[in-house]
Amino acid sequence: MIGQLLEVRGIRHVALIDAQGGIVKSAGSGADITVAQAGRAIVASLKAALGGGEWQDLLLAVEDGPVLLTPHGDQVLLTAFDDVASLGRIRFAVRRLLG
Numbered sequence: 001m002i003g004q005l006l007e008v009r010g011i012r013h014v015a016l017i018d019a020q021g022g023i024v025k026s027a028g029s030g031a032d033i034t035v036a037q038a039g040r041a042i043v044a045s046l047k048a049a050l051g052g053g054e055w056q057d058l059l060l061a062v063e064d065g066p067v068l069l070t071p072h073g074d075q076v077l078l079t080a081f082d083d084v085a086s087l088g089r090i091r092f093a094v095r096r097l098l099g
Helices: 002-007 032-049 086-096
Strands: 009-015 023-028 059-061 066-072 077-082
Touching: 002 009, 002 023, 002 086, 032 059, 032 066, 032 077, 059 086, 066 086, 077 086
Parallel strands: none
Antiparallel strands: 009 023, 009 077, 059 066, 066 077
């Protein structure tokens, strides 16, 4: 399922991560998944400060390149890609995959 995201130009690594930080599925190589737990903490903090609400995705600029975190139930899809200029294409592909 998530492996097909690697066909999108610019995507280097994808991983579906459970609520405990474990990898459910992954494809590609070279991404640090610990950023997903940090992203969850950021989202929780923002939700508390803003009084709740749901989040759609979170873009993080890290040393190895941008990482998009997208919620999928109680899991998070981590998508590592090459350039922030590709963000629109990446978001479209992720949303199409997650339906």
